[in-house]
Amino acid sequence: MYDISIKGGLCLVGDEFTRANIGIQGNRIAYVGREDIRGEVEIMADKKLVVPGLFNAHTHLAMTVLRGYVEDMPLMEWLRRVWEIEARLTPKDIYWGSILGILEMIKTGTTAFSDMYFHMDEVARAVGESGMRAVLSYGMIEKGDEEKGRNELETGTEFIKEWDGAFSGRIKAVFGPHAPYTCSPGFLMKVKERAEELDTLIHIHVAETKHEFEEIKQKYGKTPVKFLDDMGFLSKRVIIAHAVWVENEEIRILKKRGVSVVHNPVSNLKLASGIARVREMLRAGVNVCLGTDGAASNNTYNMFEEIKLASLLQKVATTRADALKAADVLKMATRNGYVAYGIEGGELKEGMLADIILLDAKSFNYLPLYNPLYSIVYAGYGCEVTHVIVDGELIMDDRNVLTIDEEKVVDRVESTVSDLIEGLRPRG
């Protein structure tokens, strides 16, 4: 008798869909196969697709409260407006923004995410209550100021010590130095040393825009990835978000050092950053995962948009209709995220953490279901997700999120936002 059994679904096992039953014991997958199994909770899945949960590998979760606040402006003007409102954010805003973001993630099949922001205790609290899995980091900005650097590193370290492993291991706390253009080489190397001492990871923005690429080259005489490698910063502990502007040699460096890359296709278009060379990175053997970035530059946490767009952008950028295949992009959105952050999930396999989603195989946009991979990757809206299991717990049942009161979220987000922007309402 398992804690949960998922019966008769069309399951993604390895790279193939096959009919199988899945047994969950505690927070792990204990059985995948054809035997008739029983569970304390039984989920009938004969009209479902069963796939590993999605891993959103780069977010600024609470930026939901800024979603749609300002749009369609030149980047510098947009940033000024975003910073103006970010400076006002209170712990209450961060908490409700996080709950709203997690609600959207659960509704669209995300079971784990990696976040970098501030007031991170509030994010951790939201993760704990909602039943989600998350990698969390306090975003450190030092700008060459030694005292600020000491304080930031202290805050980051305290956060890790307080939260790493919390909620039966659902939270993994790591370091989040913002970027090479907001942190000095000296500070970055201190973060690296501290990460080794604490045996933790480093989540950082690198080579997002052409502007950054040129700025680092001018200041240090090297392009961003090369610059970080030459100082000895890069290793398997490092997960870099974006990597839009990388040269061939830098792709080889990422592979050699075991650095994971988070591709954020929607955000890279919306902020006019460019199209990352995902095909080349994958072919070089780099572990590339997928993320949404923050809600202000996207504006959703719906990973199905990233999955489809990631594939489409590689096709147009390389003029090859077969540039990035459905199976590979779905793996980027699942397994590769878990691998990047050292979490044993992202596959329907015995021994893996039980982070699993069910999709409605009869959804009109999936029909006819020649190959479920193609339906999910090229025709997925996100709304087909019916059940979500994280760490062995059912947190969405037939589209009802069991851990969050949806109506309350609407009310509280509206009231917290109305306080936030008082006297600031933009003209459009």
Next chain:
Amino acid sequence: MYDISIKGGLCLVGDEFTRANIGIQGNRIAYVGREDIRGEVEIMADKKLVVPGLFNAHTHLAMTVLRGYVEDMPLMEWLRRVWEIEARLTPKDIYWGSILGILEMIKTGTTAFSDMYFHMDEVARAVGESGMRAVLSYGMIEKGDEEKGRNELETGTEFIKEWDGAFSGRIKAVFGPHAPYTCSPGFLMKVKERAEELDTLIHIHVAETKHEFEEIKQKYGKTPVKFLDDMGFLSKRVIIAHAVWVENEEIRILKKRGVSVVHNPVSNLKLASGIARVREMLRAGVNVCLGTDGAASNNTYNMFEEIKLASLLQKVATTRADALKAADVLKMATRNGYVAYGIEGGELKEGMLADIILLDAKSFNYLPLYNPLYSIVYAGYGCEVTHVIVDGELIMDDRNVLTIDEEKVVDRVESTVSDLIEGLRPRG
């Protein structure tokens, strides 16, 4: 007393959202304003956004039956497989494929579409039963064969004579010569003359791929738009799909001749065709609308994907975060489609046809609702559409499609497809 009243919604009137009541009489909008009005049917819209219905201006509707049949292949191999199955399509496949496509359109807020395919009587029947509005054309391919040309033009003409104005005007039947690389100049000019005689329009693919651009240039010594203009083909009667490969002079020609362009961003990426110069076309004053293209090259008929992607692609292609603004892209998806095809709709204004959709203003992905335009354009999934009115008839009520039996569609599509691919099932 109106036939239908929509009360208290946040309505898109002109370019602004404002609280208003809308009264519908027959198939037209008869009132928009603040007065308290009554209706035989009353829709409470205090928690809704009310906007004009979306116009999907370029489709091959029944290709839903090919959705996900083959993917991720080099273009020529993909086309070979698609043609192999297209050659087998029966009227029954076309009918159920059309119903499935229309179901998806209604569920995601499309109130009108422009289609080019074959067995078009079946498409017309599906449009009639479902309550949708459509511009339909029989896709004519002549390839320089005079006899084939006569037959194709005859089929196209008969279709127009039989169906134009059917279902109280919900069907507009027009000509659909496939493209300048599949139809000779002589044939295209015969179509033009016939269109003038019948006072109808011409829907045609032009300048979709670089390959076509080069082929036309080599064959006729001119690039596609210039070639069509020099022979006297272009006028206000002509709606061209794609226009990805156009030169500056050709943009000026499109404006001068009053030609409308249908931009299909998802399809243009998926088939690796390129990124159309939408910003330049709009700035030159060309009427640009939006479409999904056929389900095999997309793979959905969800216009919310096109809306977001159209804006994002212009931002990255021009490196301007303000390249295509939310209000303009929503207008492309609504008003511009109605204008292109000469149908009096796409605006919430007295006298317009009553093609209207309601969206859930409290949907988690829309929050916080600083500006509904931004929520719709940058955070819309399509699943927020709750009510759809076409030609003054309510055809979706609180997400229940009143004109189509959804469960029956699933069964019939599955069985028709199983007959279709018997002996052909692809390896993936």
